[in-house]
Amino acid sequence: MVSARPAATPQGRRRRTLIENVHAWLFLLPAIIGLGVFEFFPAFFAFWISLFRWVIIQGPFVGLQNYADVLWGPRSEAFWKSLGTTFTYVLFTVPIEIAIALGIAVVLFRPLRARGFYRTAYFMPYITSTVAAAIVFAWIFNPTYGLMNWALEGVGLPAQRWLDEPSGVIELIAGGLGLGVPAWAAGPSLALIGVCIFTVWHFIGYQVVIFMAGLGSISPEYYEAARIDGATERQIFWKITMPLLSPTTFFVLIIATIGALRAFNQVFVMTRGGPLDTSRVVSLEIFRTFFQQGNFGIGSAMAFILVGIILLLTFFQFRLVGRRVHYE
Amino acid sequence: MLASRGDTTDASAAVKPRRRPFRPSSVLKHLWLGSLAALLVFPFYWMLTTAFKDFFEASQFPPTLIPRELHPENFATAWSEAPWARYFLNTILVATSVTIGTLITATLAAYAFARMEFKGKSVIFTLVLATLMIPNEATIIPNFVIMGRRYLNLYDTYWAQILPFVASGFSIFLLRQFFLSFPKELFDAARIDGAGHLRFLWSILLPNSTPVLVTVALFNFLASWNAFLWPLLVTSKDELRPVQLGVQVFSSEFGSQYHLTMAAATFVILPVIVLFLVAQRQLIQGYARAGIRG
Incomplete structure (x- = not known):
């Protein structure tokens, strides 16, 4: 034929x-x-x-001068501060998200009544827009009429200014006990912690779903064998689940860190980088430089440094688990 | 790892008898899961109940957990205080265009990668995968310049909000994976019967790809619906703004009218929640399979 x-x-x-x-x-x-x-x-x-002095319109070629300005020149103080704030933000969101999501996924993975309902409830925050949801959280954190202060009063604690509070949380806690702390130990501002709380709320459902998928890829035979040998639930969790889940955990860790490094909407809506710049994460610093000051050259240099950090993390992920990650 | 076995776990749950003997440990589990679920859902409840209070009840301390009186007219008031119909039309127009555009470009490209032989295939595919690794931050300033007067001159247009998103490396990748898993025999049979590529794609492949097409469409639609930073950069006129910008402007203008701000937030959040409740299986499994970044 x-x-x-x-x-x-x-x-x-x-x-x-x-x-x-x-x-x-x-x-x-x-x-x-x-x-x-x-x-x-x-x-x-x-x-x-x-590579150019580029303030709204293209200016002269300056080579790597913009990078020098950002890293150790006139722009460096604000830039490093924003990078530090970003890392604090990562530190106060990602590990907490992972711990809670793992704690949910492990329990939710087993047959249980109302599983579907729980999964829906956990996932709902993730699909709502960060802008509108952050507006709701700003209302919850309202210093005068907010729900959070009402909750604090309920347990006998003083009301806080939340998103308007530039003081560090450790400083606030110590102050409440009548102690003083040195400036370096003040901790992240309460405003930044407010944004962190929102972030944990928003992203947890996504991580639960990824962890559930990871748990599903562990062969049940391991569990059966362990039960036959009389292993306790605790042993099973630490000796079987955690090691076999580690590629997933690592994946979630990297994805969540990258997401937190890039965070913009929620910070912009909740604090605009304030009070006293204590929540000005690096993406807000880039936004201010590029959009509000019109400095495209410096803004691009900052963005490139951030992108470099993100790519480094991406490469880590590919090198370490790349081969073990497979898609359907 | 990300190859979800969510389906299998669901199936195994269904096989087990529905009623299990009462065990104290399951009470603890429900206590743990239930209290977390309540915490996560509570902000939605708070948004909705604040939206139903009147001004005085909304701004009183301590707040009331259950509104004393319901004021559904708040929604009408909030709706009339800003051009919401316009915001929604804009968002729907942009999100629909992005979704349809992406479906077309990604389906065609994914098909070429999955079922056609051509020179430079592996190089081009590697380049497409490489776009997955270019973060937004790298492209946002140059794209802003490209949209400017010297180049495309598209500030304050719908095009500026649509064009950058109608090609998506991620969508191409997802569709290609699915097309590859499609039995090759069907393809060969169709070819022998004289069907061309487009014909095969349109009448055999696509009708059998509904789940993955729906997943791709939902991802792109949601991303476009929730877009904020990019429209903030490229629009300055109110009549071109999408809902996310609208609600942000609204909340800064009506800052102290919490009941109206929460009504506005409800406008923006509710459609997505409804979409989610309707399509949650597709969405959750899609996210689990793809393991995409937030």
Whole structure:
């Protein structure tokens, strides 16, 4: 049957290959144009911009001067401070998210009544917009009429200014006990902690889902064998679940860290980087430099440094678990 | 690892008898899971109940957990205080365009990667995967410049909100994986019957790809619905703003009218929650399978 077709001759086959190639490229064209114009070209263009004095309009070429300004020049103080705030934000969200999500996933994974209901409840915050949900949290944290202060009063603690509070949490706690702490031990501002609470609330459901998928990929035979050998639940958790779940845990750790490094919406809506810049994370610093001050050159240099950190984490993930991550 | 076995676990749960003997440990489990669920859902309750209070009840301390009187007219008031219909039309227009655009570009590209032979395939595919690793932060300033007067001149247009998102490496990747898993025999049979690529794609492959198409569509629609920073940069006119910008502006303008702000937040959150409740299986499994970044 095949021999009846023109493809059987060498020219025919070449022609068909050519047609197949043309077709394939036509299929790819829209996606390639889109990705080329709005992903690839900009990635290089961003570096190009960062090499110029570029305040709204392009100025003279300055080489790596913008990077010097950001890393140790006139911009460095604000930049390093924002980077420090970002890492604090990561530190006060990611481990807590992972611990709680793991605690939920392990319990929820077993057959249990109302499982579907729980999963829905946990996942709901994740799909709501960070902007609208952050507005709701700003209301919950309201210093005058807010729910949080009512809860604090309920347990006999003094009301707080929450998102308007620049003092560190350790300083506040120590102050409440009548103690003073040195400035370096003041801790992150209560405003930043407020944003952290929102972040944990928002992202936990996503991590529960990923952990559940990870738990599902552990073969039940391990558990059966362990039970036959008389292992306790605690032993099973530490000796089987945790080690076999470690690729998932690592994946969640990296994804959550990258997400936290990039956080913008919730901080912008809840605090705008204030009070006294104590919640000005790096993406807000970039936004201020680039959009509010119009300094595209410096803004691009800052963005590139942040991107460098993110790519480093991505590479870690690929190197360490890349081969063990597989998609359906 | 991320190949979800969520389905299998659901199945195994269904096989076990529904009623289990009472065990004290399950009470503890429900206590733990239930109190966390209550904490996570409570902000929604608080939003909704504040939206139903009048101004005085909303701004009183201590607050009332259950509204004394219900004031549904707050929603009408909040709705009339800002051009919400316009915001919603804008968001729906942009999100729908992005979703349809992505479905078209990604389906075609994914098909080429999965079922066609051409020169440079592996290089191009690697480049597409590489876009997954380019974070937004790297492209946002140059894209802002590209949208400016010197280049595309698209500030304050819908195009500026749509175009950057109609090609998505992630969607291409997801669809390609699914297309690859599609039995090759069907493809060969269709070819022998004389069906071209487009014909096969349209009448055989796509009708059998509904779950993955729905997942891709939902991801893109939700991302577009929730977009904030990019529209903030490229729009300055109220009539082009999407709901996320609208609710943010509303909350700064009506800052002390908490009942109205919460009514506005309800407008924005409720449609997504309804969508989620309708399509939650697709969404949760999609997120679990893809393991995408937030």
